[in-house]
Amino acid sequence: MRRFLSVWLPRWPTDRLKKRLSNQPLGPLALIQTTANTARLFAVNTMAARMCLAPDMTLADAMALVPALGTAPADPQGDLAALERLADWCGRYSPWVATDGADGLILDITGVPHLFGGEDAMLDKVRQGFRQMQVIARCAMADSPAAAWAWAHHDGGGVLPSRPDCLEPLKQLPVAALRIDTRLADSLNTLGLKTVGAIANLPRAPLVKRFGPQLLDRLDCLLIRREEPISPRQQPAPWRSRAHLAEPISTREAIEQMLDQLLETLCPLLEQEHLGARQLALHAYRVDGDVQTIRIGTSAPSRNPKHLARLFRNPLDGIMPGFGFETFVLEAAAADPFSAEQANLEGTHQSGSGFAQLVDRLQARLGDRAVFRYEPVQRRTPEASVVRLTPTARSREEMPDLEPRPQRLMAQPESIEMDSTGEAFTWRRIRRRIALLDGPERIRGEWAPDGMDVVSRDYFRIEDEVGRRYWVYRSQEGWFMQGMFS
Template identity: 40%
Template sequence: MRRVVSLYLPSWPTDRLRRSGSCAAPSDEPLATVAQDGARRGLAGVDAAARRLGLSPGMSAAHAQALVPGLHLVPADPEAEAQALARLGLWCQRYAPIVALDPPDGLVIDITGAAHLHGGEAPLLADLAARLERSGITARLALADTPGCAWGLARFGAGGIVPPGGAADALAALPVAGLRLGSEAVRALQDVGLTRIGQLADKPRAALRLRFGPEILFRLDRALGREPEPLTALAAPETPRVALRFAEPVGARESLEGVVADLCARLVPELERRGLGARRLDLVFARVDRLDQAIRIGTARPSRDARHLARLLAERLPLVDPGFGIEEAVLAASRVEPLAERQISHGATHLVAGPQAPDLAALVDTLLVRLGAARVYRLAPVESDLPERAVRRVPALAAPLGAVWPADLPRPARLLAPPEPVMAMAEIPDAPPLFFVWRNTRHQIARADGPERVLGEWWVADAEADLARDYYRVETEAGERFWLFRDAPMAANGRWWLHGLGEA
């Protein structure tokens, strides 16, 4: 099912000015852009501070200055705003291949088949919102099955995520302006008491068409997914890309696999000419009904291996709905890195300097495509006394950082986050327990080693100044190995916790 994000930028003209450094107005003082319309000067854009003071686009500049004497006014520049919006759209292609302009203050991102690369829909939206906020861009995001539904929720609702199939319920309470209708159509509906989309959806269609014309029903059907809504995707001119156009529409899986192989074979020479390797590929299928389908794959290292790239793309083909047929396919290397040529032989003799480490890039790429980037990683050591802080996730093929865990302080193969409480009993202070009960199961201890005293990091948090744990490595009579600790001496009624399983 199609999933689309509407990105609404209510303060885009003023946000652009502040980001470009061309406006000297302090960030906490109201700012607006002004445009000349004949003899009238009106506000074209306002920032959050001006909006809180009651200003809005369309208000006359004289009225606005009378209401807010300290208002900063800057001439509007629609052309520069459009160019900046296009650049922001190209940046948003980090999230999905299909990003379309929604001028003058928005973008539409078709994330169908791409959300898994960012941990899911909610993490994708959270990351996008956080990055925009850090960049000083005010934004409201909504995710739905259709561009129309997402547009209405972003501008007239609270934004957020609409579950698949929930467009009708999400739109019902929105004003009719949320259907992207003109002001005249909105006034005509309001004159007869139709102020909400839910009211409009319940009325007989024939009567609505007869009284208001076809436009209102057309917008409603697009918002509900009854009518297709194609998007015109942005494309950076410098991006390496190749395309295939077909005399007859294709749709069979075998045909698409052949198309993928052909496109990869055509793209690799272009990458070689530029000295680049692909880190991310976007494959967009243009359907005959203009509802494009896109898939995306990433690689752990720059690659120009056509067969390998084609295999990765083929893994994603089951997500493609060809509809009534595909008439064009475009493959773009949307993220590239320099990749130098490598000499592997001299004459007829292959030179081998010694044992070669296995190249895991192909395996990692396959796992990335199947599982998503969030699930493919390795653990690297971090300088910390507390076990839960002594590791961090890094990319699977990241270069070694130089740090290693101490060989004389073995750690379990798996840490529990957070540690789980257990009931345990020890005979004497500082002695390991005789047994412990975890998840209603009693474990009799046969061997133990410890204690290992771990103190809190007072330079990180004041609350850890008195933290002390005594860790024990234990083996049960059944041969299972655990990592237990007591959070205070026995005399202080310390509690027992299970922190790790197995042994590294």
């Protein structure tokens, strides 16, 4: 049976503002939003709610009731962005986390509670985490997202038993627990249908005819008759290792030790499936609710813990522990089949895995785009005859059988001025006298998309009077420098 955890944040907008203003004493507070040229309350804190203030009340009426009311502009988009970051923080509890409206989260905790000592212990852990962040939260566990949401919003939260023991408590909830439109809920209350059980006992066909299919759809979700999928913010990786710490850590040495332990746990999981990691992500959860993520990649599949730890070494310099990290999650976001290699018996040649590890270290230090190699392709035009690939990519084509080519090719040919006598040429403002000249070698261009052949080029190998050798060509546009021989 699947289990879900619903987290309702009834004062999320004001709790978020209170966290930013933690050093200032706050009394009754309301966030203001202007609609139809009228300033209205968007959200209120607990103290303002106790003074009979509520969202959608006009600011003038609110100030008449509470003259000392503090106000601030509402920021719905900022609240939603912060809620998404909070969902990432809840990844410490479950890999399947999604936002639920503008003030809630939903977690798929199937198979997770035993890691925390059971459902009650896990619920206490979640509540404690929100209390440390000074965020009011009501949490509930149930067999479906709809049941968990209803239990959190209308019964104070807690652990709801599995089906069938949960059906009777759910039927005692008000019809608003179905999460239906407010007008529909008012209509049901007017007809005397005030609880979920009152609706569940009625024939279904008349309900559909009078109220439409939405009512029964929500009823089936609440009573766990129909699956209700959730869309997690981040697709969880199938290979993960996690660590929950009794005390937060903040030193570099402690973080590296924790990373080594996570790698020692993750790599055997990959080995069991004959896989090697290609992309790894380390998620570090701070005690203040911040989540910091470090990602690395490998040029070839790898499950060597020491090598992977070296790749994390430089990125760890940018991590900000703050008051400390209390949870770490290491996941392999991508993995490829890992084929076993036989070591060279003579020990005179470097193995393929050793070369791949060297490339990984260079890329970690210099960047992915700074380490590459060129591969020849079957193209006649010299500047298009090579492509840029990663160092460990396999060759796709063989080098064409052509005349000797220079070791250095220009990315784009550079214009030169050839003397009318052919005894010298000027390149980069320097005049160079020609001692030897060999050519021409005619190279026709590639076929253009319209089917017409581009202009041909006549190539010459030139050596100047000091021994430098050049590869130049002549076309209808003039003379150009293509490359230099060593």
